[in-house]
Amino acid sequence: MARARPEPVQVVKQRRDAALSALVEGVPYVRFLGIDFDRRGDELTGVLHFSEKLIGNPMLPAIHGGVTAAFLEVTSIISLSWVYLWPDIESGALDLSEVTPLTMPRLPKTIGFTVDYLRTGLPRDAYARATVTRQGRRYASVRAEAWQDNRDKLFAQGSGHFLMPPAVSVADD
Numbered sequence: 001m002a003r004a005r006p007e008p009v010q011v012v013k014q015r016r017d018a019a020l021s022a023l024v025e026g027v028p029y030v031r032f033l034g035i036d037f038d039r040r041g042d043e044l045t046g047v048l049h050f051s052e053k054l055i056g057n058p059m060l061p062a063i064h065g066g067v068t069a070a071f072l073e074v075t076s077i078i079s080l081s082w083v084y085l086w087p088d089i090e091s092g093a094l095d096l097s098e099v100t101p102l103t104m105p106r107l108p109k110t111i112g113f114t115v116d117y118l119r120t121g122l123p124r125d126a127y128a129r130a131t132v133t134r135q136g137r138r139y140a141s142v143r144a145e146a147w148q149d150n151r152d153k154l155f156a157q158g159s160g161h162f163l164m165p166p167a168v169s170v171a172d173d
Helices: 009-025 028-033 065-091
Strands: 035-040 043-048 055-057 109-117 126-135 139-147 154-163
Touching: 009 028, 009 035, 009 065, 028 035, 028 065, 035 065, 043 065, 055 065, 065 109, 065 126, 065 139, 065 154
Parallel strands: none
Antiparallel strands: 035 043, 043 126, 109 154, 126 139, 139 154
């Protein structure tokens, strides 16, 4: 029995990039804060590009605590959605011609999110990565970490609980 020929890597990459772009563009606050996502395979890293509007205490200067919390929460939600959509992205069930923020499934809703501020967020770019620690049909737990210059020196970490959207596959639409 002949094995199906794998898709060209460019097609897979284009499908992944379109899905990530639609996820991020569906949240206007992500654009306002200046957050981008760097994708390497199935792993996402959030990048908070520094801007003067992010400063909370100009005397230090330091990134505002609310911005830090929002950065961790947004990274958690986008990463959780990425994990949720991954089977549809990889199977090709996600139609590239119809991938827009309006056609993407709903994002998970935050039940609770706790942030630990470990040190001052300096006036420079910040990075965050989230790990899904538990995902069920209705509920998920995520842990996120943020750093700036050195991955081993976190400036904040967070953990959150999220209500998952109804289980509707993109392929069902």
